[in-house]
Amino acid sequence: MRLEVDIGNTLLKWRVIDAGNVIKKGSVLTQEFAHDSFGDVVNDRVDEVFVGSVAGFECDKRLRKVCRALWEVEPIFAKTSSQCAGVTNSYEDPSKMGVDRWLAMIAAYKRVNKAVIVVDCGSAVTVEYLSDKGEHLGGYIIPGLRLMRESLLKNTAQVRFEKQPAEIVTHPGVSTAEAVLQGSVYLFKALAYAIEGDLEKGAELFFTGGDGALMQEMIQVGRYESDLVMDGLAWVCR
Structure with missing residues (x-):
């Protein structure tokens, strides 16, 4: 086993x-x-x-x-490398890329063997673009929902959350806490639609990470794969 x-x-x-x-x-x-x-x-x-x-x-x-x-x-x-399982890393120094990003990219590409966008929504949100040939075209890294909220809590003494909302809403908040909570989700949703706009014909969109299901649900496009990082291990560690 x-x-x-x-x-x-x-x-x-x-x-x-x-x-x-x-x-x-x-x-x-x-x-x-x-x-x-x-x-x-x-x-x-x-x-x-x-x-x-x-x-x-x-x-x-x-x-x-x-x-x-x-x-x-x-x-x-697992270690990030310049090439593995048909995927080519765009980084000049592959070791500078987090291995979780590398594993998720490889798993997604090997699933469909064509162009993919891989979105990992964890502590940070990473977005990776791969071509039909498995070439990493680059990506984005931005704070995740929790980090966005924590940064405001840490640096703004008067902002406190008494409780998390029972459902995800993006309408304008009527208190400072609501504005922070709903503002972070608003940005999250805007990113989701921006990613959808980047989809080229025939490309596949994958979501993973703790908040990945939420982002996929917002736009109803692509697929959520909770274990995409682990799916890449068999390709990299063999």
Whole structure:
């Protein structure tokens, strides 16, 4: 069996693959990751561990320690490269690109083998453009919904949220807190429509990340794939 792990800045996600099928999966806050975070997988025979991580050295070190202790396995960490699985990186120094972006691009492209736009809505929102030939044409990185709101909370003492709205709304707020909450969603929605406008004929649009389903729902175009980053691990770690 293979354990696949996607370690983001906020959330650590994992799944177990056996004979090509996902048989178990789970998640935990990255900062709370510990020996028991993989549930009853600790009792399974894990033969290999593939990892995509942007969480930093200490978290990666902790995962290595857990894998050695539980299964006597050395995890394989995916790395960004200049080319992999038919996808060509546009960065002069590929190591400067977050491996989560690289994995998601490869997974999306290999799914359809044609031009794609990949939108990962996590702590940050990343937008990547790939040609029919798998060439990375560039992308954008902007703050995600949570970061936008936290930046205003941190730097504006009088802005406080008593509660999150029960539903997503974008009409103008009638209080400072509403204006911040609904303003961030308004920008999020505007970005979604801008991305839709970038779609070339025949291109496929993929959304992933914690807020990816929300963005896809806003424009009703493209598809949401919750595990796109982990889907890329088998291509990069082999």
